[in-house]
Amino acid sequence: DGGITQSPKYLFRKEGQNVTLSCEQNLNHDAMYWYRQDPGQGLRLIYYSQIVNDFQKGDIAEGYSVSREKKESFPLTVTSAQKNPTAFYLCASSDRAPSPLHFGNGTRLTVT
Amino acid sequence: GQNIDQPTEMTATEGAIVQINCTYQTSGFNGLFWYQQHAGEAPTFLSYNVLDGLEEKGRFSSFLSRSKGYSYLLLKELQMKDSASYLCAVRDPNDYKLSFGAGTTVTVRA
Numbered sequence: 001d002g003g004i005t006q007s008p009k010y011l012f013r014k015e016g017q018n019v020t021l022s023c024e025q026n027l028n029h030d031a032m033y034w035y036r037q038d039p040g041q042g043l044r045l046i047y048y049s050q051i052v053n054d055f056q057k058g059d060i061a062e063g064y065s066v067s068r069e070k071k072e073s074f075p076l077t078v079t080s081a082q083k084n085p086t087a088f089y090l091c092a093s094s095d096r097a098p099s100p101l102h103f104g105n106g107t108r109l110t111v112t
Numbered sequence: 113g114q115n116i117d118q119p120t121e122m123t124a125t126e127g128a129i130v131q132i133n134c135t136y137q138t139s140g141f142n143g144l145f146w147y148q149q150h151a152g153e154a155p156t157f158l159s160y161n162v163l164d165g166l167e168e169k170g171r172f173s174s175f176l177s178r179s180k181g182y183s184y185l186l187l188k189e190l191q192m193k194d195s196a197s198y199l200c201a202v203r204d205p206n207d208y209k210l211s212f213g214a215g216t217t218v219t220v221r222a
Binding site: 030031033035040041042043044045048050056058059088090094096098100101102103104105106 | 142143145152153154155156157160162199201203207208209210211212213214215
C-alpha cells in the first residue's frame, strides 16, 4: 500500500539536544511538507520541498532544518535553537497542483 | 500572506445538519481544501473547490465563492463519528504551498 510513514510516533528529548524526525513516502509525489500543530491550533508550515535537492522556508522555519536528497525522504531536524519544540509534527506529500496533501500519522515530540 | 478564519467550535445533534464557514484573505488563490482531523490523528482530505459553486460528496458538501473569499462545508445526517476538527486550507497559486485555518471543532451530541 502506498503512503507516508513517520517515525517514531512518540519522541522524548532533553532540552538542548537536536532531534531528527523521519518522513518517507512511496506515493511518487514531487512535493513534501512539514507542519507543526500545537494544542487547539491549526497547522503551521515549517518547510516544504517541491523537488529533490530544493526546499523553501514556511511560516515558522526558525530553529528547524531539512534536507531532500531523495524523492522519497524529507527528514526534519529540530535544533536546540527552537524555543518551544514540544508539539505534534505532521509530514505530508502531494502530487502537482491541484492534488490534495496526504498526511503521515505524525510524531509527537516532547522536550523537557 | 494568507488570513484564513473559521469558527472555533460548533455543537450539533446526531442526525442534524451543520455548516462550517471559512473566510479567507489571501495574496493569491489556487483552490480551497477541507480536511477532517480526529483528535491525535492525521488530517484526512474531504473536498476541494477551485471554481465557484457546490461540490457534493455523499453526506459532505463544500461551497466556494471566490469573489467573496468564502467557503463552507456542510455536514448532513450527522453521526457521532463526525465529531472532529475540520480544517479549511487555501493553496498558493505560485507553488505547492497550502495554508491552513485554525480549524473548527465539531461536537455531535446524541
